Amino acid sequence: MTIPSSADRILNDVLRTRIMSAEQAAELIPAGATVGMSGFTAAGAPKAxxxxxxxxxxRINAQGGQFRIGLWTGASTSPELDGALAKVHGIDRRLPYQSDPVARQQINAGEMNYIDLHLSHVAQYxxxxxxxxLDVAVVEVSGILPDGRLIPSTSVGNNKTWLDQADAIILEVNAGQPAALDGMHDIYYGTDRPPNRKPIPMLHPHDRIGEPYLRCDLNKVIAVVPTHAADKLSAYKPLDEDSQRIAAHIVDFLEHEVQHGRLPRNLLPLQxxxxxxxxxxxxxxNQSAFEDMTAYTEVLQDGMLDLLESGKLRSASATALALSPEGFKRFEARADELRQRILLRPQEISNHPELIRRMGLIAMNALIEADIYGNVNSTHLMGTSIMNGIGGSGDYARNAYLSIFMSPSTAKGGQISCIVPxxxxxxxxxxxxQVLVTEQGLADLRGLAPRQRAxxxxxxxxxxxxxxxxxDYFERALKGSVGQQTxxxxxxxxxxxxRYLDTGSMRPAASPAA
Structure with missing residues (x-):
């Protein structure tokens, strides 16, 4: 076949002989296979x-077939991946995280088996x-070097593990990704299984401990598919008033912690x-007095790019670039400079509990609901229907120096209270x-017993x-509960x-509207 122009990024002679179309490559994936695909959000997900x-x-199922696959990724992906496969009922088992509306509907209808995992656990499991x-890996890269090493794309996720563990590998080489990504990655190959594990040699978010490139056994590569397509990025949403109030509470709290000597002036690494x-x-x-900050997180969003551009953020470590289309254009324009300040790592490193605890992160994550004692639900609606998954929030919350959860106080136009009994x-x-925040205020729960927390x-x-x-519920519980600890x-x-399921509102009948 004629090699398209994007094949110019495929510099290994052996792998150039395996160039084929996406349709030809898809024919090599058997029914019932477990397939590990790249992608952490839409960043770096295979497109074709x-x-x-x-x-x-x-086509096969329309003729009476039963073609489904098991799908493993880094996290949620994109409409071209999760969305396309879910629409044709092509996924039997999905892990470790998803956000596609069709996949969500099938999971909650019992039509797709979903395993919700801490993201730090996936590679080691x-x-x-x-x-x-793992039968097949389908991994997007932004280039292949002459010696066969792979230049990672806009996310790393679990790609190192997929390439190592899969029997067969399909590579999508995306010339639509910036060439300046070359050198922005730090792939650590020092992890091992117990009892042979050794400490990971990292003290600071900007420490390089690995290699810029992914390795793979070239004998396992069964197809190389040239592409030229951008990540399906979500537009940046204007900041609403409640979000800005939550932010103000958190910034005030961090200032308070600095004043009391519990945080340094430049804070600790942000997640x-x-x-x-x-x-x-x-x-x-970005508008505060904090300077010389660092970040150690999963995804680099527009807000973190703003901090890098303003100089407030010295460096950022992540596993994916989850930028808006406008943010990605800004990133591309300054990629040569940002390559010195951004490191993209495998998620087994970005989410590693040992590193999170060692570096003392300030972890800030969202919730669906919290109860009056500080237990947090970040995955299920009304206790039974999955929303997206736990993602990396548990990796950070359990091990961070400061564990902050945040949410508006209500949802669905005030019909749902996000703080419940x-x-x-x-x-x-x-x-x-440790800390709960809504637009109403911030509750510092450290050192408090359950009744005090409530x-x-x-x-x-x-x-x-x-x-x-x-x-009223709490006061009556104090009098009528079997035990007084909780x-x-x-x-x-x-x-x-x-009450919400029955009436469409959590408000008691006599309660006025918000």
Whole structure:
């Protein structure tokens, strides 16, 4: 076949002989295979092979076939991957995280088996053999060197593990990714299985401990697919008033911690989840007096790019570039400079509990709901329906120097209170939650017993339209609970959720509208 211009990035002679179309490559993936694909958010996800595979699955199943695969990734991916395969009912088992609406519907309908894992666990569970065998890896790279080493793309995720563990490898070489990515990655090959593990030699977020390139056994590469396509990036959303209030509370709190000697003036390394609130907090830090900050996180969003451009952030370590289209243009324009200040690593390193604890991160993550004792639900709606997954929040919350969870106080136009008597599902127990923040205020829970935590959360974080009902519940629980360590009325603890399912609102009938 004629080699397209994007094949100019394929410099290894052996792999140039394996260039083929996405359709030809998809034919090499057998039904029932477990496939590890690149992608951490839409960043670095393969673009062509998953869509070709979806078309093949649709064609075969329309003729009475039963073609499905197991799908492993770094985290959520993109419409061309999760979306395309879910629409044709092509995924039997999915892990470790997803955010596609079609996949979510199938998971909650019981049509797709979903395994929600801490992101730091995925690579080691695969190495341990806990999850079964990996048949095929489909990994996007931005180039192949003459000696066969691979220039990673806009995310690293679990790609090192997929390339090591899979029986067969399909590479998408995307010439649409900036050539300046070359040198921005730090791939650590020093991990091992117990009992042969050694300490990871990192003290600071900007420490280089690995190599700029991925390795793979060239004999396992069965297809090389040239592409030229941008990541499907989400647009940057304007910061809403509630998010800005949450950000202001957090910045004030960090200032307070500095004044009391519990944080250095340039803070400790920042970890920030994704979304509007996270970007608002980063914007607040950009407007603050803090200087010379560092970041050690999963994804680099627009807010962190702003901090890098302003000089407030000295360096950032992540596993993916989750920028908006406008943010990515800014990144491309300054990629040569930013390559000296950004490191992209495998997620087994970006989310590694040992490193998080050693460097003392300030972890800031979102929640779906929290209860009055500080237990946090970050995954399930009404206790039974998955939203996206736990992602890396547990990796950071359990091990961070400061563990902060944040959310608006209400959802669905005020019909749902995000602070409830009892969480309908618990991902982060009260033992891992130090600070809760809503637009109403901030509750510092450190050193408080459960009843003390409840009083502070109700006073600081609950929306006014729910404060009296939740205070009433707590006061009655103090009198009617079997035990007083964590008082609950078990016949009422989840009644707010049931009321929402029955009536469309958590508000008691006599409660005024927000």
């Amino acid at each position: 092979v998953p869509q070709a595979l979806a078309r093949r699955i649709e 695969v190495w341990f053999g806990f999850l079964g065998h 920030s989840g994704v979304g509007n609130i996270a970007n608002a907090v980063l914007a607040g830090l 009892m969480a309908s599902h618990v991902d982060h127990t009260e033992h891992d939650v 009083k502070l959360i109700i006073a600081k974080c609950v929306h006014p339209s729910y404060r009296d009902p939740i205070s 008082p609950h009325l078990l016949t009422e603890a989840l009644s707010w959720h049931q």
